[in-house]
Amino acid sequence: NAGVTQTPKFQVLKTGQSMTLQCAQDMNHNSMYWYRQDPGMGLRLIYYSASEGTTDKGEVPNGYNVSRLNKREFSLRLESAAPSQTSVYFCASSEVGLNSPLHFGNGTRLTVT
Amino acid sequence: AQSVSQHNHHVILSEAASLELGCNYSYGGTVNLFWYVQYPGQHLQLLLKYFSGDPLVKGIKGFEAEFIKSKFSFNLRKPSVQWSDTAEYFCAVRVSNFGNEKLTFGTGTRLTIIP
Numbered sequence: 001n002a003g004v005t006q007t008p009k010f011q012v013l014k015t016g017q018s019m020t021l022q023c024a025q026d027m028n029h030n031s032m033y034w035y036r037q038d039p040g041m042g043l044r045l046i047y048y049s050a051s052e053g054t055t056d057k058g059e060v061p062n063g064y065n066v067s068r069l070n071k072r073e074f075s076l077r078l079e080s081a082a083p084s085q086t087s088v089y090f091c092a093s094s095e096v097g098l099n100s101p102l103h104f105g106n107g108t109r110l111t112v113t
Numbered sequence: 114a115q116s117v118s119q120h121n122h123h124v125i126l127s128e129a130a131s132l133e134l135g136c137n138y139s140y141g142g143t144v145n146l147f148w149y150v151q152y153p154g155q156h157l158q159l160l161l162k163y164f165s166g167d168p169l170v171k172g173i174k175g176f177e178a179e180f181i182k183s184k185f186s187f188n189l190r191k192p193s194v195q196w197s198d199t200a201e202y203f204c205a206v207r208v209s210n211f212g213n214e215k216l217t218f219g220t221g222t223r224l225t226i227i228p
Contacts, residue, residue, distance in 0.1 A: 033216070040122070042203060042220040043157075058215065090156060094216075098145040098207050099164035102216055104156040 002026050006091050006105035013081040013112045021076040021108050023091030031094045032074035033102065034058075034066060036087040043090065049074055050096070081112045115140040115208050119219035126194055127227050134189040134222050136178075136204030146187040147205040147216070148178055157203065163187065174198070199226045 004025045013019055025032065030051045035043040035058075045058030047066040055066050063085060065077045074093075078085060088109050092102040118137045126132060138144060148160040161172025168180040178189045187204060204219040 035218075040220060042119075043218040045215055045217070048215055092157075098143075099162065101147060101159045101162055102157075104158075106156045 004091055004093055004103050004105035006089075006108050008108060009106065011108060011110050013078075013110065015082060015112060017081050018077065018079050019081065019110075020078075021089055021091070021110075022073070023075060023105060024073045025091075025093040025103070026072065027093060027103065028071070029093035029103070030071070030096045031100075032068065033092045033094075034064075034074070034076045035090045035092065036060065036085075037090060037107075038087050046076065046089075078110075081110075083112045086110060086112045115144070115206050115217050117204050117206050117217055117219035119202075119204055119222050121222045122220070123223045123225070125225045125227065128196055129193050132189070132191040132194045132198075132224070134202055134204075134224070136187045136189065136219060137185050138187065138204075138206040139185065140206060140208050142208060145207040146178075146180060147207070148172065148176070148187075148189050149203045149205060149218075151201045151203065151221075153200070160189070160202075194224075194226050196226045196228050198224060200224055 007022045032049045034046040044060045049055045049068040052071045091105045094100045094102045116139045145164040147162045149157040151157045163170045163180045171177045201221045203221045207216045
């Protein structure tokens with residue numbers, strides 16, 4: 001089982017460049033998430049999608065856009081990258097329900113110079 | 114909005130020592146609580162979860178956690194740690210907020226086990 005697949009694994013951007021992080025899950029989950037992980041700050045939610053066609057802002061949405069392309073795929077776009085967006089990005093998915101755990105992808109390490 | 118506090122930022126233990134990592138949350142309603150582990154260079158994996166019933170929950174690899182509602186706490190424990198437990202541990206809380214069931218994480222505790 002692939003679970004949650006993220007691409008790319010690593011990326012270096014220059015300030016002002018744009019890019020899209022891809023995420024796909026094969027578990028037929030309704031909910032999908034994008035988090036960023038920074039030292040000493042844990043994981044912070046960027047955007048969330050409860051189901052196909054819906055998206056909601058998380059704690060730190062500024063500078064990002066998302067697209068829930070279909071049930072499987074949830075992409076994160078940086079329109080104009082900034083050094084403050086240097087981070088490790090994790091995509092996750094889950095069943096609907098408060099007791100449903102999140103399943104995480106392997107992460108994308110992004111550096112913005 | 115809910116929040117999660119993990120007061121221990123870095124814990125260093127010798128092998129076979131007992132472990133307790135603190136987790137406190139702030140939310141007055143029904144909560145679901147999780148502990149995740151992140152081994153070096155890997156993604157987060159679920160250790161255990163609590164959503165109802167017995168407040169003492171057991172997870173994988175000998176870990177357990179106790180939900181104490183009166184203290185808003187969900188501390189993680191292990192009687193005897195191993196070198197392979199070296200990792201970062203995250204506590205998380207999930208509440209229902211007008212249908213938006215977001216998972217909020219604490220800042221994490223880095224655990225280093227000395228052989």
